[in-house]
Amino acid sequence: MYCHHWIDGQATATPAGKVVCVGRNYLDHIKELGNDIPEQALLFIKPASALCDMRQPLCIPTDRGECHNELEVALLIGSELSGCALTDSQVSNAIVGVGLGLDLTLRDVQSSLKSKGQPWERAKAFDNSCPLSPFMPMTESIDLNDLHFLLTINKQVRQQGHTALMMRDALSLVKEIASIFTLLPGDVVLTGTPKGVGPLLPEDEVDAELTGYLKVQTQVKARVKARVQP
Numbered sequence: 001m002y003c004h005h006w007i008d009g010q011a012t013a014t015p016a017g018k019v020v021c022v023g024r025n026y027l028d029h030i031k032e033l034g035n036d037i038p039e040q041a042l043l044f045i046k047p048a049s050a051l052c053d054m055r056q057p058l059c060i061p062t063d064r065g066e067c068h069n070e071l072e073v074a075l076l077i078g079s080e081l082s083g084c085a086l087t088d089s090q091v092s093n094a095i096v097g098v099g100l101g102l103d104l105t106l107r108d109v110q111s112s113l114k115s116k117g118q119p120w121e122r123a124k125a126f127d128n129s130c131p132l133s134p135f136m137p138m139t140e141s142i143d144l145n146d147l148h149f150l151l152t153i154n155k156q157v158r159q160q161g162h163t164a165l166m167m168r169d170a171l172s173l174v175k176e177i178a179s180i181f182t183l184l185p186g187d188v189v190l191t192g193t194p195k196g197v198g199p200l201l202p203e204d205e206v207d208a209e210l211t212g213y214l215k216v217q218t219q220v221k222a223r224v225k226a227r228v229q230p
């Protein structure tokens with residue numbers, strides 16, 4: 001059973017909640033997939049059942065087309081945030097941890113859903129679709145608008161991000177999210193992916209880092225399907 005952890009190995013006091021994600025928050029990634037720039041944040045949710053520990057092997061489905069990496073800065077929510085009248089300090093006080101999340105995406109499934117105008121959950125909310133790193137406790141010295149993050153696959157750089165390039169910064173994004181979905185202790189916000197999405201393959205060696213704060217080494221495994229006995 002997944003639970004959130006701090007980088008010192010302690011489990012956080014908060015339960016594992018929902019994950020609210022933003023699509024198209026980095027211009028380079030919007031261009032990469034040929035999407036339009038959204039007028040309002042493009043939001044979607046992964047349920048708590050999608051969460052897993054990024055330090056464990058990433059078990060991806062291999063029978064539904066390409067499964068893409070999207071490395072994103074993850075914000076851990078520590079107290080309830082709700083409504084349209086939140087101040088910056090209320091929002092920043094509620095963010096108690098920062099780490100990394102992978103928004104694993106079945107890209108072929110998503111493209112087919114998009115073309116039919118259907119919701120994305122089959123492509124983005126499946127079991128294990130949200131591996132999370134341990135979290136750094138939030139302190140005043142961490143500038144959410146100046147975080148660098150890096151994903152390498154088999155030692156080749158796949159994604160390089162800098163939160164200064166987000167179209168909606170962390171505070172505005174969390175504020176906008178909380179005006180629609182109440183955020184509860186243990187919920188996580190994923191802040192969008194920069195360019196460099198691409199297929200993950202079984203046995204890929206994956207290194208994710210939030211530069212200066214944390215590193216995770218992991219590996220991709222094919223999800224073994226349960227066999228029905230004849």
Ligand code: ZN
Nearest residue numbers: 070103192193
């Ligand atoms: Zn994403």
